[in-house]
Amino acid sequence: MSELAILLVDDEPMVLESLSEELQRNFGQNYSIEAAESGEEALEILEELQDEGIEVAVVISDQLMPGIKGDELLSKIHLEYPDILKIMLTGQAGVDAVGNAVNSANLYRYITKPWDATDLNLTVKEALNKYLRAKQLEQQNAQLRENERRLTQFLEAMPIGVSVHDVTGKLIYANQKAKELLKLGVLPDSKIEQLSDTFKVYQTETKQLYPSAQLPIVRSLAGETVHCEDIEIHHPDRVIPLEVSTTPIRDETGQISQAIAAFQDISGRKQAEDEREQYTRELFELNEALSRFVPRQFLQSLAHKSITEIQLGECVQKQMSVLFADIRAFTTRSEQMTPEDAFKFINGYLRRMEPAIIENGGFIDKYIGDEIMALFEGSADSAVNAAVTMLKTLAEYNLTRQRPDRQPIEIGIGINTGMLMLGTVGGNSRIDTTAIGDTVNLGSRLEQLTKFYNTPLLISHHTLARLEEPMKYAMRAIAQVQVRGKSSKVGVFEVFEYEPHDQKQAKLETKPIFEAAVLQYYQGAIESAKSLFHQCLQNNPDDYVAQTYLQHGFVAQR
Secondary structure (H helix, E strand, O other): OOEEEEEEEOOOHHHHHHHHHHHHHHHOOOOEEEEEOOHHHHHHHHHHHHHOOEEEEEEEEOOOOOOOOHHHHHHHHHHHOOOOEEEEEOOOOOHHHHHHHHHHHOOOEEEOOOOOHHHHHHHHHHHHHHHHHHHHHHHHHHHHHHHHHHHHHHHHHOOOEEEEEEOOOOEEEEOHHHHHHHOOOOOOOOOHHHHHHHHOEEEOOOOOEOOHHHOHHHHHHOOOOEEEEEEEEEOOOOEEEEEEEEEEEEOOOOOEEEEEEEEEEOOOHHHHHHHHHHHHHHHHHHHHHOOOOOOHHHHHHOOOOOHHHOOOOOEEEEEEEEEEEEEOOHHHHHHOOOHHHHHHHHHHHHHHHHHHHHHOOEEEEEEEOOEEEEEEEOOOHHHHHHHHHHHHHHHHHHOOOOOOOOOOOOEEEEEEEEEEEEEEEEOOOOEEEEEEOHHHHHHHHHHHHHHHHOOOEEEEHHHHHOOOOHHHOOEEEEEEEEOOOOOOEEEEEEEOOOOOHHHHHHHHHHHHHHHHHHHHHHOOOHHHHHHHHHHHHHHOOOOHHHHHHHHOOOOOOO
């Protein structure tokens, strides 16, 4: 707010000086105290202060003065500056003068001379407070008007249609794009039961009017937030398919007062899908042409900067973590798809899994159908973090796959850590990257064991030993497996950090009993192991690993 002032007007210098000192003492810290000895001078001071950007909040004027009288002065001020609070301070004003000031100047208060200091200061304080409240309200109203203007400007400029309906269904606002899509000249006065017919709203690819009760805007007036793409607007010259989103608008009491709809023409989407399909084919052809492509991390491992430096047969020994991830029952699932759907399905899945690997410092060595083989250099935590993130991402993705034709995806992930050989294999015209060794073989076997134990994520004790923060993960020992060609057994651990809180907590609570059961099993105490597994299931009926031990009659992989 601008600098504020109080203007005093009196033709008696001593009175003016006394009044100025009194107000300066009480209000001088926050307000400029200005004084004029005549009405003419007061008007000049007002004009000068306005030019300097100083607002006069209160004018206190005497009545009997040479030239312009007090009531006349206050009337003139009111015409030019209606927001200023006017106070008459005089001992000689007649009833007519005061009445004139009240009627023509909206006089705030009349104070007699000689004045009482307390009454004067209280009156001025109240007047200043009233002025400040009025200015604040004015600013708030101006801001509201500006916000409404900007909102309207924004809505009118939007490339999608926006409409607002009241609780009866009546259309009370439509932006320019909405009027174009609906071909509206004026807003029709239609109620809920008339909306479909008024706007010619049809169900997609039919000649049936959309049921009014099922219209998104009507459902939002009942409290729902709706998104759909099964609506068409039928015009004589064309049919416009729409994507529609609606949401309720509630008043300050929480009651629904309106609903807003946003909708857009999606007839161009088919063309965009065709273009995207063409781009996918071109990308696939490009990948075929660049079939000698090598991951950047692979180049770094072989100390090369460019793919042109890679030679067939190059290899290096590295300690790495290898991750295998495979979609369960993919063959059965793919048999129910067209090749194109299978291609889209697997790429949609891989596209969501890849970031978890890349963001955790790994790289994908190869895709083997629906299987991912990824490598991680450094601590094993990166591989385990990637696997946990993959499973969490998959859980979020599965929330969108609730329709019968979009069944949830289940995967198994196995991780092993150790020395392996990283290098290139192939012929003169085609080379590929690969990793070989017992570390890789065991990682692959762990992924296969996820199917047997009916759990998504298994790691070896080699990986556990290489974890920098093993206590960070919720895990438990579930088995010992014999590696083909090796005399020693490998400890297998289930990581369930990705599971929802309740399921994870249940496994943590039964972990001592479960691991005791596994130990008893491998020590040959079968009956004791069975009893402990049953105890686990009593406390956690969804423990699939415990179920596996019992259902397979203890013919587990040993």
